Amino acid sequence: xxGLDIEKxxxxxxxxxxxxxxxxxxxxxxxxxxxxxDELLDSMSDWCKEHHGKSGLTQAVRDSKISLQQAEYxxxxxxxxxTPPGQCPLAGNSVHxxxxxxxxxxxxxxxHLHYRIIDVxxxxxxxxxxxxxxxxxxxxxxxxx
Numbered sequence: 001x002x003g004l005d006i007e008k009x010x011x012x013x014x015x016x017x018x019x020x021x022x023x024x025x026x027x028x029x030x031x032x033x034x035x036x037x038d039e040l041l042d043s044m045s046d047w048c049k050e051h052h053g054k055s056g057l058t059q060a061v062r063d064s065k066i067s068l069q070q071a072e073y074x075x076x077x078x079x080x081x082x083t084p085p086g087q088c089p090l091a092g093n094s095v096h097x098x099x100x101x102x103x104x105x106x107x108x109x110x111x112h113l114h115y116r117i118i119d120v121x122x123x124x125x126x127x128x129x130x131x132x133x134x135x136x137x138x139x140x141x142x143x144x145x
Contacts (some may be wrong), residue, residue: 002036002044010036012052012061014071018082029078032141035059035064044061051075072106079112 016029041058052058079088090099090113099117102110117123130136 001097001103003042003048004097004103008043009101010034010040011068011071011101011105012036013057015077016075016078018079018088027082028076030071030074031068032074033060033064034063034066034068034071038062045072068105072109075106076109076112079109081114084111088112089114089116089118092120093124094121095119 001009001011012034013032014034017033018026018029020026041061044052044058051057052061054118065077090102092098092112095117099110127138
């Protein structure tokens with residue numbers, strides 16, 4: 001996303017992996033870079049400019065030909081091939097922010113998913129609190145997308 005402000009920021013990249021209940025990969029979906037206007041990219045926060053600039057994402061967004069509507073269609077088509085309506089939860093790390101943007105910008109996609117979400121950061125936080133010694137042994141997260 002170009003930031004976390006649901007009123008002005010937009011989705012710029014999406015990826016999807018469908019797993020079974022044991023987290024075995026069933027299918028890897030599209031990884032799409034979504035075209036956004038230069039003005040929006042130029043108005044991103046310093047953090048986004050630095051990180052998306054270093055990773056090459058900002059330039060990829062400028063070069064992309066994929067619209068938000070095309071991205072929603074591709075993701076909805078993909079997920080319909082592998083999951084029945086209302087059964088697949090949205091899952092990810094700190095996925096609440098993603099859900100807000102998807103609810104706003106990709107409502108058809110979200111209507112296909114289950115209403116519950118699985119936020120991996122919640123599991124991580126519970127492990128940190130309940131099993132602090134084991135948590136110290138967990139590999140550090142890579143700062144990449």
